[in-house]
Amino acid sequence: MIKQDSPRKEYNLTIYTENNVGLLSRICLIFTRRQINVESLNASPSEVEGIHRFNILIYETVQGMSKLARHLEKLTEVLKVYYHTNENVIWQELAMYKVATNVIEEHVDVERLLRRYGARTVAIRKEYTVFEVSGQRGETDELTSVLQPYGLIEFVRSARLAIIKDSEGFNRKLREFDGIV
Amino acid sequence: MEIPDTKTNEKEDTRNVRKISGALAVIEALVAEEADVIFGLPGGANLAIYDALFDYEQQLKHILVRHEQGGIHAAQGYARTSGKVGVVFATSGPGATNLLTGIADAMIDSTPVVCITGQVFAHLLGSDAFQETDIVNMSMPVTKWNYQITNAEEIPSVLAKAFYIARSGRPGPVLIDITKNAQLQEFDYRGYEKCHHIRSYRPRPIVREQYIQQAADLINTAKKPLIVWGQGVILGGAENEFKTFLEKSGIPGAWTLLGAGAIPSDHALNVGMLGMHGNYAPNVLTNECDLLIAIGMRFDDRVTGRLDRYAKQAKVIHLDIDPAEIDKNVKATVPVWGDCKETLPLLTSLIDKREHKEWLRQFHALYKEEFETVIYPELNPVSGEVTMGEVIRILNECTKGDAVIVSDVGQNQMTASRYAKLNHTRSKVTSGGLGTMGFALPAAIGAKYGAPERTVVVIAGDGGFQMNIQELGTIMQNSLDVKIIILNNRFLGMVRQWQELFNDRRYSFSDMENPDFVAVAAAYGISGRCVSERSELDGAIKDMFNNKGPYLLEVMVGKENNVFPMVPQGAGISEIRLR
Incomplete structure (x- = not known):
């Protein structure tokens, strides 16, 4: 090597x-x-x-x-x-959080927190509420740690999705591979 | 408006369509690909294919091997001497897993082989059925491509892809696993169409002319250039293009283990073998040249020694068809991507005709040193035990350099590669990258089918020979004219050499108690003889060649002889030891 x-x-x-x-x-x-x-x-x-x-x-x-x-x-x-490298892509991850519904009812600061992080409600049930946040790793990590004290029931994060800044997409390249261009 | 005559079209279509079984489609594909020899062994999961094969005796020769590893090595040997794709059949489970060593060997040595394995019924996949094994996943890292067919309709197009991928670009092994239901399934067969293009697969990188020009400029101004060539020259069928380039440039050229024979051994610009047990001059002078021109070789660690002490002073031109090889181990100053059959003539047209007399003299001076210290005493001993080198010297006198030499792995391989005279390309078959002991005997079977007119000689050690000794049965059944020389030192010789040099002679489990090899051969109806005296050697080798048909010659050689020169592992290439 x-x-x-x-x-x-x-x-x-x-x-x-x-x-x-x-x-x-x-x-x-x-x-x-x-x-x-x-x-x-x-x-x-x-x-x-x-x-x-x-x-x-x-x-x-x-x-x-x-x-x-x-x-x-x-x-x-x-x-x-x-x-x-990260500078050359636009990237996002999707995170989902499950919190007890009564926690949100009882703690107004939790609602504030969710709003600050741009969380979107996916499902509201009597027992629990599910939110999603899309953003970068640091942001979703941060929300995880601030929700922990309030009893975060479940947390899951998706793989990273990245769009290349300087790219015209793959259509033209594919035509080259097909031998058309 | 013209009304198309649909009736006739339909008629034509149905005329070209016939109902055949998947198994028959496999055989039809092999006929279309002109795979004239198949090596294999039938079993439960490929019975249907064998049944279809039974009617094709005229078009396809099938050689029944004694073990699937023997089958794939034979297919490799066939590919190496013929330049065609080798084909091997195996059943599911153990049949398929027995192929794996050979597949890995073919992968690392870029040998085109198509393996067709039987598999259990598709509905049994994943159920731990009898002789079910997940060969597709197992062989994934050691195949160029693999695929499992569960529907007969896929057979023609997948096999066409398999042959195309195996032989094109940098060749390699492909495995196609076919479930039993697909073999038995009757389907509408529309004929076989060869594959010439896969959009996601680009076997030949585009040649960039600016790099050819840059390479030529470097060559034209170099004072001490050195060519190092590998099997790429042979795989590309570029021996003539290479010779023209070599002779116009006047640059000394050295070869890797698998590059042997691309240029005749006695060519004035051939300065010998590279690497751990290669010749002294090219190894030492690799670290003195100002330009290294690598052609179809991959800077294997056995060639380079320690990379941070390898040709650090030199600029590097690297010609290779595989873009992944460029900069992998050695950084290229100028990368020349492409098939060397295409790039070499372009380069030749741009270089000046030159001679490098002074520089060549340096090679000759070092060769003289090696000759006196190592080569002459190895090839012409007057007392003591028989050496491996003198066997090869006498062999050269008999073959005149026209035979195919199939060597195994270890001391026998290094000695055979260093000293065997080769006049022609595709004359040296050996397991390079993987170092598979047991390769030579079955590979020689394939080599003989790949080059039936040529003399094929196996050079094996007593250790490696026993790793596929069962293939004597294949030789017997086909009365195959293969000459076998066992260089018997009653040791795993190269292991013992390392133990002597690096482990204070602690010969941990490297000494061997051997059977009577001549008696084993006799049991297979193969003539043979064992010699241990120098005085008998010459006559014994001549007798071997005078004997019609297969022959086994066992030569008892010095128990503790070493192969030199040697670059100790972890040392720089110019730290090569003559003793």
Whole structure:
């Protein structure tokens, strides 16, 4: 290995792929083999019909990242791999919180808190209320810690979704792969 | 308005459609791909495929191996000498898992192989059915591509993809797992269409001309350039393009283990083998050259030694078809992505015709040192036990360099690779990256089918030979003319060498009590002889070649001989030891 002297940074990988069984395993194997921990992973449709898009968050060095991307692109069902540091993407995560409904009724500061974080109510039942907040990691973490003292029943956060700032989307690139351009 | 004659169209369509079984579609695919030899072993889950094969004796030759590992190594040997895709059949469960070592071997050595495994019925998947194993997941990290077919209709297109992926770009192994129901299923077969394009798979990177120009500029101004070539030259079928480049540039060239034979051993610009047990001059001078031109090689750690002491003074041009190889281990000053069959001529047209006489003299001086200290005494001993080197010397005298040499792994492999004379490409078959002991005997079976007109010689040690010894049965059944030399030192020789040099001669479980190999061969109806005296050696090797059909020659060699030169693990390449 080339001496990896640069520090590890957060990288947002955007992987455009065919939508095939087993591809998730193939991608994960490459991370496992290099002892890279996947911090967050999301698979979804992309802007192009039939093309899948993975958003994966990892910590890696600059040199490691470029080798990793080339290795991923070797997979026969992977179309293209992009990677960006946080400055070059717009990213969001979705968090959901379940709190006892009476807590909200009794503590007006909880309601204030939820409003401050832009929480949206998803479900209200007699026993509990579910809120969702979308934002960045720090914001959702913060809300989690301030809700803890009031008896946070459940908390879950989605994988990170990232949109590349400097990208025209994948339509044109795909035409290149199809040999049309 | 023209009214299309739908009636005729329909008629034509149905004429081209026939109902066949999935199993038959597999066989049809192999015929269409011109896979003339298949290696394999039938079992419960691939019975239907074998049943379909039974009627195709004229078009497809099937070689029954004794173990699936033997089957895949044979397919690899076939691919390596013929340049075609090797094919292996195995049943589900243990049949499939027995392939894994060979698949990993083919992956790391870029060998095109298609493995077709049987699988239990689709409705039994995941139920721990008899001989069910999840071979698709197991083989994922060691295949270029794999796929499970549960519906017969997929068979033609998936097999077309399999062959295309296996042979194109940087070749590699592909595994196709077919459930039993898909093999038995009758479906509307519309013929077989070869695959030439998959949109997510780009086997040949686009050649960038500015890099070719930059590379040529570096070559034209270099004072001490060195070419290091690998198997990429052979896989790309670029031997002639490479020779033209080499001769116009006048630059000395050294080869990796798998690059052997791309240029004849005795070519004036061939300065020998690289790496741990390679030649002295190219290793030492790697750390003196001002330009390193790497062609179709991947800077394996056995070639580079310690990376932070590898060619640090040199600029590096790296030609490779696999973009993931560029900058993986050694940073390229100029990356030349592409198939070297395409890039080498472009480069040749831009370089000046030169000679590097002074620089070559440095190689010759170091060669002389190695010759006197290591090579001459190894090849021409006058007393003491028989050496591995003198066996290869006599072998060269008999083959004149025209044989295919299939070596196993360890001391026998290093000695054979260092000293075997090779006049032709695709003449040296060995397990490089994975270092699979037991590779040689089955690989030689495949090598012979891949190059039936050529003499095929196995060079194995007593340890590795026993790892696939059962394939003597395959040789017997097919009366296959393979010459086998066992260099017997009654040790796992290379392990013992390391224990001697790095573990104070603590020979922990490396000594071997062996069977009577000649008697084992005889039990398989294969002639053989064992020699331990130098005086008998020459005659014994000649007798082996005069004997028609397979032959096993066991040579008792020095128990504690070492292979030198050697770059100790963890040392820089120029710290190579002559003794």
